[in-house]
Amino acid sequence: MIELKGISKKFGDTQAVKQVSFKVAEKETLVLLGTSGCGKTTTLKMINRLIEPDGGQIFINNENITNQDPDVLRKGIGYVMQNIGLFPHYTIAENIALVPKLLKWDKEKIKSRTQELIQKLHLPERTLAMYPHELSGGQQQRVGLARALVTDPSVLLMDEPFGALDNVTRTSIQKEFKALEELKRKTIVMVTHDVQEAFELADRICLMDKGEVVQIGTPKELLYRPINDFARNFLAGKRLALEFKVINIQDIWTYLPEETIHKGESKSANLSIWEAMELLRNNDRPELFVSGADQAIKSINFGQLTKGFNQYQNAQLHE
Amino acid sequence: MNEQQQTLWQFMSGQSDKLLSQTLQHVGLTFISLILAIAIGLPLGILIARKRKLSGTVLGIAGVLQTIPSIALLGFMIPVLGIGAKPAIVALLIYALLPIIRNTYTGIIGIDQHVKEAARAMGMSKGQILLRVELPLAMPVILAGIRTATVINVGVATLASFIAAGGLGEFIFGGISLNNTNMILAGAIPAALLAIILDALLSLVQKMDFKKLRKALYVFPIVILILGGFYALPTAYGSTLTAGFTPEFMGRQDGDLGLKSTYGLKIHTIVISDAVMYKAAFAKELDVISGYSTDGRLKAFDLKILKDDKNIFPPYYAAPIVRDEALKQFPELEKALNLLSGKITDSIMTDLNYRTDYLHQQPERVAKDFLISNGLYKAPKNGHKGTVRIGSKIFGEQYILTEMYSMLIKGNTDYNVATKTGLGGTKICFDALMNDQIDFYPEYTGTGLLVLLQPDPKIAKEIAHDRNKTYDYVSTEFEKKFKIKWLKPIGFNNSYALMMRQKQSKELNVNSITDLKNYLNKN
Structure with a gap:
């Protein structure tokens, strides 16, 4: 879907991006992760030609983007940025309708699509007539997303989309984003420096440093098969929390107690360890029933869960 | 001292025709030059916001132009543009330029970079970004520049009367020369009111929010155009020769009034300042001027005094x-x-x-x-x-x-x-x-x-x-x-004297004021 081949960019004497190559499959979310100044934002902006690369090629749907008119290209790619960049002199409705108007949609179509989006994004109807400065930060970011999604582009680029929000708002909007059906059918490249956010939202993560790709892989691969010390150290601080989120019951299935017979309700084994722990804590009973791949049911309590997780962890490290 | 006892109101109502036409001329001059200054300054401001390297040079030049004393600037214009409306408008335009260029430039570069980036990322073309994002967002700052330029222009336009372009300066400077306070006030008060009113109106426009401003922006150019239209370029009439008289000469019994009553002289006359009058005569913009008999420029510009054969100019020892x-x-x-x-x-x-x-x-x-x-x-x-x-x-x-x-x-x-x-x-x-x-x-x-x-x-x-x-x-x-x-x-x-260029005086065989009158009657 999106393919970068040996992309490089220099600003003055600084090599901002060096020989970066990756592919993003259709409907996949790739997160570019790294510290500030690692070249992740530059890489992202080259995909919609806000920045032109010095070397290498970029293909979207097998078409070289340098052969396309940049304005036409950009109208087909959704873009969400940290500072949101809403037009202060446009109402919310006008901000959302910006690209459709450029594409000369008729008024009815714009209106119905706007209505649909603000419902999905939980924006109150009355905000449509308001100006950006009258909205909270979280609401503004929702409008920013609505603006990017309004023409239903197949590709979405996001530059630190939650960076400007406070922690509480960020967590809740992240959850909404994850649940949003529209986003699940899009090919997304997202930039973040927040490891937890990357693990929360990514299908695959591209870890970058000094303009180069360090490692590309699923969150699990990054956790258990870091390619070098940099990759290992980058995750070290939040390692346990990340593991709880990445590993699910199915992964540790063999380390859990024997199967039992249970007629009542049971949870899917796709539950992450983190989610299972939260359920156990809030449960009025000490054990939780989970159903595995072959409909087998196991009963686990907190102790069994942590024991199984530890055994799985040891096995991974010695592999 | 009879005239002095006249009240200001009496003077203004007595001269209401002249006052109205001068006010309209004044407004017209101000706005014609404003339109031109916007037409030049806005694109220049946009240009230097795009190519920042040019900004120092362009703002520098506009700044230097601004510092030229207005009367000197008017003087420079005469050899190139003659006298009357053209040089006045160009001079006013030059004074209005700096605030407009500078504010356009500042307004555009002051726009939030992220908003501009968002506009590009949405696929807006450069033209669309300029018209729908940059100009609307810079508009309050640009309007502040236009407001400054307007007030400057109302002030400088009083000097337009020096080079025969009319306006309220005719009363102001005429009054100063003639020791007529009512006349000064009849020019100065409307000029001051004009500046205050225009400033207040433009400050209202400037304070509008985006919604109202959008509507106002359609009305604004039309209003400026209409106001600019007040100034119909002065058209020559009647005589083949043109006289340039100082405001003082125009109002004096031993000046234009005497020429009319004693000689019956009918000549197309424009009001002009002493400082530029001789130059204008030399440059053949004017044919007859009201000079002083001992003026050194008489010799410098090769002018000839017409004989006052009916003795209307009293001695000035x-x-x-x-x-x-x-x-x-x-x-x-x-x-x-x-x-x-x-x-x-x-x-x-x-x-x-x-x-x-x-x-x-x-x-x-x-x-x-x-x-x-x-x-x-x-x-x-x-x-x-x-x-x-x-x-x-x-x-x-x-x-x-x-x-x-x-x-x-x-x-x-x-x-x-x-x-x-x-x-x-x-x-x-x-x-x-x-x-x-x-x-x-x-x-x-x-x-x-x-x-x-x-x-x-x-x-x-x-x-x-x-x-x-x-x-x-x-x-x-x-x-x-x-x-x-x-x-x-x-x-x-x-003493006062009417003068012509030596050469013209010989060609037309005009040596005295009576000769001049006879020549004008024939032609």
């Missing part, structure tokens, strides 16, 4: 006029000043004026040379018995006289001297004298009679043609009314 109190305070003063009495004839004065006006010698040097060659110069005694304050009007001759008097006082008395040269006109000079701001200045008998005393027209007519009667009359009356003494006349007679 120059003499220092001194406050009685100053004579008491400085007992040696009168003797020192009288040293010059009878020493300077018309031709000497014209020559001295020629040396300053045309050869650009310093008045100080010209004065010293003259005193030395007449054996009047003495080295300064550097005395400390007080300081005599000399005033002068704002033309070359008065500067030279001031220098001479200053040297005579320093050389012959123990007084020190302070000069206040370049006082804008008769009224300003005389008010300074009356209010103890200066001790004396050189005045002319004709001016003393007709401008400062303004006696009954009958008396004026009776004495105005006789040199001695005029001098006696002003001496007595000034002493009685103002406690001011006329010292002995210097000798020369700097």
Whole structure:
């Protein structure tokens, strides 16, 4: 879907991006992760030609983007940025309708699509007539997303989309984003420096440093098969929390107690360890029933869960 | 003094036609130049916001243009653009340019970078970004620039009357020359009101929020265009020759009024400032001008005085006029000043004026040379018995006289001297004298009679043609009314005179004012 081949960019004497190559499959979310100044934002902006690369090629749907008119290209790619960049002199409705108007949609179509989006994004109807400065930060970011999604582009680029929000708002909007059906059918490249956010939202993560790709892989691969010390150290601080989120019951299935017979309700084994722990804590009973791949049911309590997780962890490290 | 007793209101209602047309001209001048300044300044501002390297140069040039004194700028324009509306509009345009360019530039570069990036990322073209994002967001700042430019223009437009472009300056500067306070106020009050009203209206536009502003932006250009339309370019009419008269000459019985009543002269006349009148005559923009008979530019620009065969211009013998109190305070003063009495004839004065006006010698040097060659110069005694304050009007001759008097006082008395040269006109000079701001200045008998005393027209007519009667009359009356003494006349007679270019005068065979009238009647 999106393919970068040996992309490089220099600003003055600084090599901002060096020989970066990756592919993003259709409907996949790739997160570019790294510290500030690692070249992740530059890489992202080259995909919609806000920045032109010095070397290498970029293909979207097998078409070289340098052969396309940049304005036409950009109208087909959704873009969400940290500072949101809403037009202060446009109402919310006008901000959302910006690209459709450029594409000369008729008024009815714009209106119905706007209505649909603000419902999905939980924006109150009355905000449509308001100006950006009258909205909270979280609401503004929702409008920013609505603006990017309004023409239903197949590709979405996001530059630190939650960076400007406070922690509480960020967590809740992240959850909404994850649940949003529209986003699940899009090919997304997202930039973040927040490891937890990357693990929360990514299908695959591209870890970058000094303009180069360090490692590309699923969150699990990054956790258990870091390619070098940099990759290992980058995750070290939040390692346990990340593991709880990445590993699910199915992964540790063999380390859990024997199967039992249970007629009542049971949870899917796709539950992450983190989610299972939260359920156990809030449960009025000490054990939780989970159903595995072959409909087998196991009963686990907190102790069994942590024991199984530890055994799985040891096995991974010695592999 | 009958005219003085007229109230301002009476004057304004009596001159309401003129006042209205001058106001419309004023508004028209202001807005025509504003339209042009926007048409040039806005694109330039956008350009330098795109290419920042140019910004220093462009803003620098506009800044330098802004610092040129307005009257000098008008002077520069005459050889290129002539006189009348064109140079006035160009000069106003130049003054309006800087605030518009600068504010457009500042407004655009001040826009949040992220908003611009978002606009690009949405796929807006450069033109769309400019029209839908940059200009609307920079608009409050741009409007502030336009507001500044408008107020500057209303002020500078008063000077347009110097080069015959009309406007409220005609009343203001005419009033200053004619010692007519009502006339000054009739021009100054509407000009001030205009500036205040336009400033207030534009501040309303500037404070509008985006929604209202969008609507206002459609109305705004139309309003400016209509206001600019008030100024219909002055069209030539009637006569084949064009006369340029100073505002003072226009309003005087021994000026344009006399030309009309005594000679029956009908000539297409425009009002112009003394400073640029001679140049305009030389550049063939004007054919007949109202000059002074001892003016050095007469010689410099090869002009010829038309003979006043019906004697409408009264004698203008120059003499220092001194406050009685100053004579008491400085007992040696009168003797020192009288040293010059009878020493300077018309031709000497014209020559001295020629040396300053045309050869650009310093008045100080010209004065010293003259005193030395007449054996009047003495080295300064550097005395400390007080300081005599000399005033002068704002033309070359008065500067030279001031220098001479200053040297005579320093050389012959123990007084020190302070000069206040370049006082804008008769009224300003005389008010300074009356209010103890200066001790004396050189005045002319004709001016003393007709401008400062303004006696009954009958008396004026009776004495105005006789040199001695005029001098006696002003001496007595000034002493009685103002406690001011006329010292002995210097000798020369700097009266009003109509003049033409030598060459044209020969071609048309026009040597006197009557000749001129006959020529105009025939053609």
